[in-house]
Amino acid sequence: MNLRYMAKELYYQRRRTMIAVFGLSIGIALLIILNALSLAYRQAAQIPLKEIGADITVQRAGDVPQELSGAVFPCSAVTIRKEEIERIRNLPGLRGMGKALLLWVFDPNRAWILLGIERENSIGPAVLKYSIAEGRFLEDGKSEALVEVAYANQYGVKVGDALSISGREFPVVGLVDASRATKIAVANVYLPLKEAEELAVVSKQLQSVSPYASGDVNLLFVKADQDKIASIASSMKTILGDRAAVATPDSFLKLLGSLFALSDKFTLAASLIAIVVAILIAFKTMAGNIAERAKEIGVLKAVGWTNRNVIFQLMGESVVQCFLAGVLGLFIALVATYGLSFMNVSIPIPWEMSPTPHFLPGGGDQIFKTLRLPVAVPWTLAIFAILLSVVIGGVTGGLLGRHISRIKPSEILRHD
Amino acid sequence: MINSSILSGVDLRKSYGALEVVKGVSIAVDPGEFVCLVGKSGCGKTTILSLLSGLEKPTQGIVTLGGKEITQSSEDELALFRRENVGFIFQSFNLIPTLSAWENVALPLFPMKIPQEQQRQRALEMLGKMELDQRTEHLPSALSGGEKQRVAIARALVNHPKIIFADEPTGNLDSATGEAIMSILQRLNDEEGVAILMVTHEVELAKTADRLIRMKDGEISS
Numbered sequence: 001m002n003l004r005y006m007a008k009e010l011y012y013q014r015r016r017t018m019i020a021v022f023g024l025s026i027g028i029a030l031l032i033i034l035n036a037l038s039l040a041y042r043q044a045a046q047i048p049l050k051e052i053g054a055d056i057t058v059q060r061a062g063d064v065p066q067e068l069s070g071a072v073f074p075c076s077a078v079t080i081r082k083e084e085i086e087r088i089r090n091l092p093g094l095r096g097m098g099k100a101l102l103l104w105v106f107d108p109n110r111a112w113i114l115l116g117i118e119r120e121n122s123i124g125p126a127v128l129k130y131s132i133a134e135g136r137f138l139e140d141g142k143s144e145a146l147v148e149v150a151y152a153n154q155y156g157v158k159v160g161d162a163l164s165i166s167g168r169e170f171p172v173v174g175l176v177d178a179s180r181a182t183k184i185a186v187a188n189v190y191l192p193l194k195e196a197e198e199l200a201v202v203s204k205q206l207q208s209v210s211p212y213a214s215g216d217v218n219l220l221f222v223k224a225d226q227d228k229i230a231s232i233a234s235s236m237k238t239i240l241g242d243r244a245a246v247a248t249p250d251s252f253l254k255l256l257g258s259l260f261a262l263s264d265k266f267t268l269a270a271s272l273i274a275i276v277v278a279i280l281i282a283f284k285t286m287a288g289n290i291a292e293r294a295k296e297i298g299v300l301k302a303v304g305w306t307n308r309n310v311i312f313q314l315m316g317e318s319v320v321q322c323f324l325a326g327v328l329g330l331f332i333a334l335v336a337t338y339g340l341s342f343m344n345v346s347i348p349i350p351w352e353m354s355p356t357p358h359f360l361p362g363g364g365d366q367i368f369k370t371l372r373l374p375v376a377v378p379w380t381l382a383i384f385a386i387l388l389s390v391v392i393g394g395v396t397g398g399l400l401g402r403h404i405s406r407i408k409p410s411e412i413l414r415h416d
Numbered sequence: 417m418i419n420s421s422i423l424s425g426v427d428l429r430k431s432y433g434a435l436e437v438v439k440g441v442s443i444a445v446d447p448g449e450f451v452c453l454v455g456k457s458g459c460g461k462t463t464i465l466s467l468l469s470g471l472e473k474p475t476q477g478i479v480t481l482g483g484k485e486i487t488q489s490s491e492d493e494l495a496l497f498r499r500e501n502v503g504f505i506f507q508s509f510n511l512i513p514t515l516s517a518w519e520n521v522a523l524p525l526f527p528m529k530i531p532q533e534q535q536r537q538r539a540l541e542m543l544g545k546m547e548l549d550q551r552t553e554h555l556p557s558a559l560s561g562g563e564k565q566r567v568a569i570a571r572a573l574v575n576h577p578k579i580i581f582a583d584e585p586t587g588n589l590d591s592a593t594g595e596a597i598m599s600i601l602q603r604l605n606d607e608e609g610v611a612i613l614m615v616t617h618e619v620e621l622a623k624t625a626d627r628l629i630r631m632k633d634g635e636i637s638s
Contacts (some may be wrong), residue, residue, distance in 0.1 A: 002526040005515065012514035012555075299510045302471060303524040303571065304499020306492040410466040 027278025028329025078210035093228025098124020098221035115187035116196020124221035135174030145170035311401035318397025326389025428477035452622035455631035503572025542570035562593035
């Protein structure tokens with residue numbers, strides 16, 4: 001392969017080179033954008049759970065309390081027993097677990113959404129310790145409360161105040177900003193898990209609907225190996241029965257409703273179409289280019305170039321053109337994905353995961369987690385696209401070179 | 417005669433389907449000889465040139481070039497053989513439009529493992545012989561017809577061939593330029609001792625050759 005000849009051919013035949021490069025770059029850009037979008041939706045679907053350090057959340061639906069007084073379970077989250085928790089904990093691929101106890105407390109003058117949380121855990125609502133806006137987080141063995149900032153502002157609650165919940169006093173030691181946490185973990189008041197358990201144990205209303213013992217919970221947050229999420233979710237449903245509600249990134253992905261979110265197969269099919277289009281464009285433009293050069297090839301062969309010399313020369317030109325197309329395609333895709341990254345996506349949160357009683361004003365409204373679509377081109381995708389361009393160039397150039405190198409120079413040169 | 421020849425073709429025949437274009441032609445060229453093949457258009461002289469130079473295989477007959485029988489050689493073997501032993505000059509020059517004059521001259525050397533600077537020096541030397549020292553970096557589009565043909569002659573000479581095949585080398589040139597090209601070929605033949613087999617339909621031009629072979633309807637007529 002003669003690099004000088006190759007460079008001059010590409011430079012002086014600029015129109016030809018540009019058409020080939022632009023044509024293929026569109027296919028490559030499409031491929032990158034489609035995959036980046038698909039990836040972005042997948043990442044977006046993980047965010048509601050990731051914000052509380054989990055890959056899966058689990059709860060179990062139950063009956064509606066007969067009377068709304070004292071502490072009750074929401075009908076979407078009733079008891080998950082200790083034994084069931086232990087069985088889930090032993091599932092293969094499970095890396096960690098967080099627990100919480102969600103209660104609705106109906107006192108004569110006020111209703112509370114109350115979440116009993118663990119003090120130390122990187123999984124589940126315990127991560128709210130990093131969202132303290134004022135005061136401090138809960139301390140070990142103390143009977144105290146955190147209040148969500150928006151709720152505190154609405155009702156004038158301050159650090160140092162005392163809340164009376166189901167006849168028990170809880171000093172407010174901090175205000176927590178749960179707005180950045182997923183909607184799943186938003187409550188009015190946060191108590192140590194043990195305190196919430198005690199409220200649940202003594203509640204007759206609660207016990208009558210869903211028998212509860214200390215150590216049981218009604219919300220589980222699970223961290224799992226990424227490739228085991230589906231199988232763990234399935235096992236959890238088996239353990240907890242038909243009424244279990246298991247949320248995974250895939251279930252959020254389905255709720256997104258985008259074509260990209262609906263199915264891997266769509267992205268795969270669209271990617272394949274983009275690749276085929278790219279190959280066809282490369283093949284068609286290069287076939288046209290090479291056909292125009294039949295006489296030149298005849299001259300090369302007449303002056304002593306072997307078929308192999310001709311093939312390698314044309315293959316080299318094709319690889320360089322396709323490499324340039326890959327780089328240009330990547331650039332186009334980077335610009336396009338930058339533009340798309342300003343797009344907002346609203347992920348609907350299933351009603352059963354909303355802690356707000358649906359019978360309260362606004363409680364039945366669909367809630368969404370709205371976020372910027374995290375579109376980016378991962379370096380692996382960028383490298384794959386460039387490599388693919390080079391491979392397309394090599395294969396196209398090789399096939400066309402092989403075809404054109406078979407021409408007999410006498411046939412071409414005889415028409416002088 | 418055949419043994420001392422640089423080139424010989426014995427009983428060459430070439431058919432395209434039912435059409436026999438070359439009908440049992442035998443021809444030989446000695447080292448340093450300038451032979452002209454003359455005939456009207458369509459008489460088969462270009463086909464003979466293609467058969468003798470290994471650009472095309474005969475339907476029947478044997479071609480020996482530089483002592484090697486090339487009739488049974490593969491396409492790549494023929495290409496390598498041409499690279500080392502043969503030079504071509506075509507009617508329409510057939511220069512590569514994107515390469516400069518010196519690069520066109522060095523074209524047969526590109527696939528060889530010769531350093532680029534050495535290739536360039538050899539090409540410049542040949543262009544010097546063609547008195548084109550000032551045109552080495554020009555693209556073919558910037559050269560006159562006569563200059564293009566001189567570049568093509570330099571290309572034919574760059575691999576120090578034993579024989580040059582020239583197919584109507586003056587066909588696209590005015591008479592003055594054609595004469596100049598003929599005198600260059602004559603000089604090469606005299607001074608460098610390169611054998612030349614030239615095809616032309618102009619009998620006047622052919623008279624400058626050592627020997628003249630007339631063709632008619634695929635056969636040698638005299």
